[in-house]
Amino acid sequence: MTQPTARTRRLNxxxxxxxxxxxxxxVSKSTVSRVINGxxxxxxxxxxxxxxxxxELGYVPNSAARxxxxxxxxxxxVVASQPQNRLFIDPFFDLHLRGIRKELVAHGAQPVLLFLExxxxxxxxxxxxxxxxxxxxxxxxxxxxxxxPGMIERLGLPAVFGGRPxxxxxxxxxxxxxxxxxxxxxxxxxxRHLVSLGRERIATITGPYDQEASAVDRLDGYRDVxxxxxxxxxxxxxxxxxxxxxxxxxxxxxxRPDIDAVFVASDLMASGALQVxxxxxxxxxxxxxxxxxxDLAPIAEHTDPPLTTVHQDIxxxxxxxxxxxxxxxxxxxxxxxxxxxxxxxxxxxxxxxxVARHSA
Amino acid sequence: MTQPTARTRRLNxxxxxxxxxxxxxxVSKSTVSRVINGxxxxxxxxxxxxxxxxxELGYVPNSAARxxxxxxxxxxxVVASQPQNRLFIDPFFDLHLRGIRKELVAHGAQPVLLFLExxxxxxxxxxxxxxxxxxxxxxxxxxxxxxxPGMIERLGLPAVFGGRPxxxxxxxxxxxxxxxxxxxxxxxxxxRHLVSLGRERIATITGPYDQEASAVDRLDGYRDVxxxxxxxxxxxxxxxxxxxxxxxxxxxxxxRPDIDAVFVASDLMASGALQVxxxxxxxxxxxxxxxxxxDLAPIAEHTDPPLTTVHQDIxxxxxxxxxxxxxxxxxxxxxxxxxxxxxxxxxxxxxxxxVARHSA
DNA sequence: ATGAAAGCGCTAACAC
DNA sequence: GTGTTAGCGCTTTCAT
Numbered sequence: 001m002t003q004p005t006a007r008t009r010r011l012n013x014x015x016x017x018x019x020x021x022x023x024x025x026x027v028s029k030s031t032v033s034r035v036i037n038g039x040x041x042x043x044x045x046x047x048x049x050x051x052x053x054x055x056e057l058g059y060v061p062n063s064a065a066r067x068x069x070x071x072x073x074x075x076x077x078v079v080a081s082q083p084q085n086r087l088f089i090d091p092f093f094d095l096h097l098r099g100i101r102k103e104l105v106a107h108g109a110q111p112v113l114l115f116l117e118x119x120x121x122x123x124x125x126x127x128x129x130x131x132x133x134x135x136x137x138x139x140x141x142x143x144x145x146x147x148x149p150g151m152i153e154r155l156g157l158p159a160v161f162g163g164r165p166x167x168x169x170x171x172x173x174x175x176x177x178x179x180x181x182x183x184x185x186x187x188x189x190x191x192r193h194l195v196s197l198g199r200e201r202i203a204t205i206t207g208p209y210d211q212e213a214s215a216v217d218r219l220d221g222y223r224d225v226x227x228x229x230x231x232x233x234x235x236x237x238x239x240x241x242x243x244x245x246x247x248x249x250x251x252x253x254x255x256r257p258d259i260d261a262v263f264v265a266s267d268l269m270a271s272g273a274l275q276v277x278x279x280x281x282x283x284x285x286x287x288x289x290x291x292x293x294x295d296l297a298p299i300a301e302h303t304d305p306p307l308t309t310v311h312q313d314i315x316x317x318x319x320x321x322x323x324x325x326x327x328x329x330x331x332x333x334x335x336x337x338x339x340x341x342x343x344x345x346x347x348x349x350x351x352x353x354x355v356a357r358h359s360a
Numbered sequence: 361m362t363q364p365t366a367r368t369r370r371l372n373x374x375x376x377x378x379x380x381x382x383x384x385x386x387v388s389k390s391t392v393s394r395v396i397n398g399x400x401x402x403x404x405x406x407x408x409x410x411x412x413x414x415x416e417l418g419y420v421p422n423s424a425a426r427x428x429x430x431x432x433x434x435x436x437x438v439v440a441s442q443p444q445n446r447l448f449i450d451p452f453f454d455l456h457l458r459g460i461r462k463e464l465v466a467h468g469a470q471p472v473l474l475f476l477e478x479x480x481x482x483x484x485x486x487x488x489x490x491x492x493x494x495x496x497x498x499x500x501x502x503x504x505x506x507x508x509p510g511m512i513e514r515l516g517l518p519a520v521f522g523g524r525p526x527x528x529x530x531x532x533x534x535x536x537x538x539x540x541x542x543x544x545x546x547x548x549x550x551x552r553h554l555v556s557l558g559r560e561r562i563a564t565i566t567g568p569y570d571q572e573a574s575a576v577d578r579l580d581g582y583r584d585v586x587x588x589x590x591x592x593x594x595x596x597x598x599x600x601x602x603x604x605x606x607x608x609x610x611x612x613x614x615x616r617p618d619i620d621a622v623f624v625a626s627d628l629m630a631s632g633a634l635q636v637x638x639x640x641x642x643x644x645x646x647x648x649x650x651x652x653x654x655d656l657a658p659i660a661e662h663t664d665p666p667l668t669t670v671h672q673d674i675x676x677x678x679x680x681x682x683x684x685x686x687x688x689x690x691x692x693x694x695x696x697x698x699x700x701x702x703x704x705x706x707x708x709x710x711x712x713x714x715v716a717r718h719s720a
Numbered sequence: 721a722t723g724a725a726a727g728c729g730c731t732a733a734c735a736c
Numbered sequence: 737g738t739g740t741t742a743g744c745g746c747t748t749t750c751a752t
Binding site for chain 3 (some may be wrong): 027028031032034040041042043046065067068069070071132266
């Protein structure tokens with residue numbers, strides 16, 4: 001690194017400012033600002049000199065000062081309000097987050113991750129989100145009746161949700177933009193497939209439908225197809241974990257040893273269910289056909305037998321969330337999503353499709 | 361929510377400012393500021409009125425403005441420069457991050473996570489870190505010769521590293537503060553244990569010692585004990601993954617079928633090694649004794665047989681990192697860590713201990 | 721093409 | 737106790 005010369009030495013003991021760079025290169029702050037932001041017309045010669053001084057001083061723009069006037073930060077919050085370890089275990093989040101990050105980065109925005117585990121963290125996170133640190137927020141994996149959607153709306157912060165948020169009874173969100181898979185349609189397809197295979201006693205292992213909209217929707221899809229034959233006896237609720245799937249499968253088998261198929265609302269749960277089936281000496285798909293949901297490659301391709309499941313483009317959904325957000329933050333005058341102005345910016349439901357492997 | 365009255369309606373169309381609150385409650389900005397920050401003496405009556413108006417307006421302080429004058433943000437960056445999915449799979453990071461977050465939150469600081477996967481992301485992240493968004497940084501899981509330590513030092517941003525960073529050949533960090541386990545000592549203890557069991561041909565499966573200091577140190581510990589009997593034939597390098605551990609075990613067995621013990625430098629790798637041993641019909645610990653490293657409960661307690669391993673307090677190390685950082689950020693006048701001023705703030709090596717289960 | 725000056729929203733002396 | 741004032745570092749008209 002070059003030693004700062006007298007000409008460029010900074011005044012105070014702190015980090016160099018625009019002023020320091022201006023002084024060092026013998027131009028005004030405005031000019032330096034123009035160079036930094038690659039804007040207006042500046043003589044090439046001047047540009048170069050300024051650049052040198054910037055490098056020499058190790059100048060980095062203070063984004064607080066910048067934010068104060070531009071009201072932009074080039075940073076987007078990515079918020080997950082779930083126990084961190086659940087996030088770390090489930091491949092779904094890995095993919096989802098990867099899609100989000102890719103698109104954010106491609107757009108030159110800095111993704112800033114916020115995890116919320118405890119109730120008490122909401123106020124602090126709310127202040128952070130409202131404090132102007134970020135230009136917008138992408139939220140996923142919210143818990144049931146999460147206060148976040150309401151807080152976000154009150155703050156007026158542009159946001160897009162991953163998965164339709166389950167809202168509190170009374171509260172009504174003016175309009176919240178989300179990206180979700182066609183959970184209901186996918187579930188219907190899965191169950192229809194089982195029906196087409198001639199299965200007659202089709203059970204289901206659901207997600208936590210008191211907690212997540214996706215679980216509700218997948219169960220609804222199951223019911224759509226089975227109608228009255230969807231006896232409560234054939235429905236067992238679990239929690240989207242492998243262990244939960246295994247327990248639910250066991251419960252189902254104990255209650256109704258005659259079932260010949262099961263639609264499991266997630267691949268992770270399905271892998272648990274398959275294990276129980278194997279332990280009990282039941283052949284898949286001969287004795288019992290199994291269909292999962294998610295199509296997480298690391299799981300579905302390596303179960304025994306490989307899992308027939310409903311595919312959703314998880315990474316693509318992440319990217320879509322980011323793109324939707326930018327469509328709002330890029331244009332400050334853009335229409336706020338509101339009931340009064342419909343279609344300005346609306347939620348997206350992405351398609352799903354059945355991937356037939358060997359379990360059904 | 362109360363409807364803003366004429367008295368409190370904000371002037372511009374944007375978010376309410378201190379000024380708006382002041383106007384609304386008939387006091388000066390300073391007073392409002394005092395109330396918000398719970399500082400100086402303000403009449404209880406006034407406090408209440410201001411609070412009301414704040415709630416009514418949904419006022420949230422603009423932290424850019426605040427940062428500009430206080431030079432603090434109450435946010436700490438937590439940076440991991442590893443492929444995100446590696447982070448998501450390894451329980452080590454989950455624990456480490458949990459410790460970090462707990463301590464940060466307890467201190468009222470907002471943890472802000474930054475993942476770096478690609479080379480190209482460094483400049484953007486550097487600008488973010490240097491831009492005043494955060495008061496300090498906690499970095500872990502750096503890649504080999506990561507440019508981050510150098511960047512951080514140049515920026516003068518207070519930082520603490522998780523694990524001793526491996527530095528580029530030429531470059532010399534003035535002094536970088538880190539928290540690390542006593543990897544070398546732990547490895548020594550593990551190998552000594554095997555020796556005390558009467559094992560004579562003790563192999564080792566190492567981590568990526570070209571990438572991580574911990575791998576170097578654990579290998580050094582192995583050599584410390586075995587000295588000349590540490591033949592290169594008994595050493596197999598892997599990459600801290602389960603799969604890598606399995607492959608290394610196979611390679612070792614092919615090369616030296618006579619080994620009677622193996623020190624595996626991580627639990628994840630050890631679980632892979634145990635599987636290979638089982639597949640080959642070798643009994644553990646009868647035929648081959650195995651000792652791991654990390655003591656990750658979800659792994660070590662559930663291997664077959666349960667794994668004897670070296671325990672390190674991962675969560676505690678995370679907390680310690682945060683505490684070390686605060687000791688610097690809390691006191692702006694605090695001594696910068698520098699060779700000239702030794703002991704002002706130095707790295708910490710935390711103890712390890714052997715946990716005997718059944719694999720050795 | 722470049723400079724001067726105003727001001728973003730807030731805190732921190734300092735007066736009263 | 738409370739108000740006044742002066743910036744923090746930057747972008748942005750508006751002159752020139």
